[in-house]
Amino acid sequence: MFKTVTLCGVSALVLAGCTGDPRSYETTPVQVKTAKGIVTCQLYTKERVLWDRAIDRPDNMSVREADDVCRAEGIRQKNS
Secondary structure (H helix, E strand, O other), rough: HHHHHHHHHHEEEEEEEEOHHHHHHHHOOEEEEEEOOOEEEEEOOOOOOOOOOOEEOOOOHHHHHHHHHHHHHHHHHHHH
């Protein structure tokens, strides 16, 4: 039992080290114009689109909606 718990703990630490610190992948924030206003996005490297998120959004936009705008911008930049 102890061996299994130890193995799981070591595996978790190894996998956690693979993701790295997102801050080390940050690019200069970009602004995206939407129908509701400007969303400021923190994008990461083109390989890390899932981390892309909004750091500023219009009051009439939810966090989820703003984050979706930013992920879409990350994908757009990745494919360009």
